[in-house]
Amino acid sequence: MTSDENVSATFKRAAAERAVDFIQPGMVVGLGTGSTAAYAVKRLGALLSAGTLKDVVGIPTSRATEALATSLGVPLTTLDVHPVVDLTIDGADEVAPDLSLIKGGGGALLREKVVAQASRREIIIVDAPKLSPRLGSKWPVPVEVLPFGWRSQALFLESLGARVVVRLALDGAPYHTDQGNVLLDCDFGPISDPSGLAAKLDARAGVMEHGLFLNLTTDLLVAGPEGITHRVRGA
Numbered sequence: 001m002t003s004d005e006n007v008s009a010t011f012k013r014a015a016a017e018r019a020v021d022f023i024q025p026g027m028v029v030g031l032g033t034g035s036t037a038a039y040a041v042k043r044l045g046a047l048l049s050a051g052t053l054k055d056v057v058g059i060p061t062s063r064a065t066e067a068l069a070t071s072l073g074v075p076l077t078t079l080d081v082h083p084v085v086d087l088t089i090d091g092a093d094e095v096a097p098d099l100s101l102i103k104g105g106g107g108a109l110l111r112e113k114v115v116a117q118a119s120r121r122e123i124i125i126v127d128a129p130k131l132s133p134r135l136g137s138k139w140p141v142p143v144e145v146l147p148f149g150w151r152s153q154a155l156f157l158e159s160l161g162a163r164v165v166v167r168l169a170l171d172g173a174p175y176h177t178d179q180g181n182v183l184l185d186c187d188f189g190p191i192s193d194p195s196g197l198a199a200k201l202d203a204r205a206g207v208m209e210h211g212l213f214l215n216l217t218t219d220l221l222v223a224g225p226e227g228i229t230h231r232v233r234g235a
């Protein structure tokens with residue numbers, strides 16, 4: 001790890017551990033995906049195994065998070081059993097001043113959005129470099145598309161102004177999400193109308209989901225050199 005990565009990891013961990021303080025006994029908790037969310041899962045696992053926190057069940061947003069939580073002894077449940085989630089803790093790739101997000105760098109955007117929409121409270125945890133004046137300035141929008149006809153979706157996304165890159169797995173083959181779909185990373189540059197873009201993506205058959213998370217964050221915890229800042233949407 002470079003020293004920059006070490007600093008980033010320290011901040012991610014600090015934000016994640018603060019978020020876990022919001023979990024109360026008896027809660028159903030959405031478990032996000034990615035390196036920042038993993039710190040929260042590890043902290044939750046430690047509190048549960050120490051008996052400091054009791055009767056919490058988690059809903060993982062990916063197979064990777066499911067495997068991590070299981071390895072730590074975090075009891076898991078499903079949205080079928082618990083269709084309403086008390087609190088979800090998840091990371092993000094880019095955060096705008098209105099707490100809208102780009103997510104999906106870890107490829108779990110579809111399940112992450114399903115769980116976020118089922119959650120009473122969505123706590124997003126990031127390190128400060130992820131703050132952005134406008135979505136799209138730092139990160140492409142991942143778009144999850146059905147394998148059937150994915151090249152047509154790439155053309156559609158280009159027609160909306162994106163530079164489209166097919167996400168690849170480590171072996172160089174197209175990456176497949178937990179749902180078996182293809183991910184197209186779409187660089188739109190700074191996005192002037194995220195809601196308008198989201199509406200166009202939502203309306204397209206074959207687009208299964210996209211990484212624009214609008215009006216879903218309730219709380220944002222940002223860790224940086226000055227400590228941790230807690231922002232609440234609308235406050």
Ligand SMILES: O=C(CO)[C@H](O)[C@H](O)COP(=O)(O)O
Binds near residue numbers: 033104
């Ligand atoms: O959206 C995500 C996964 O789909 C992640 O939350 C996002 O990519 C941030 O990842 P990290 O915490 O590793 O920086």
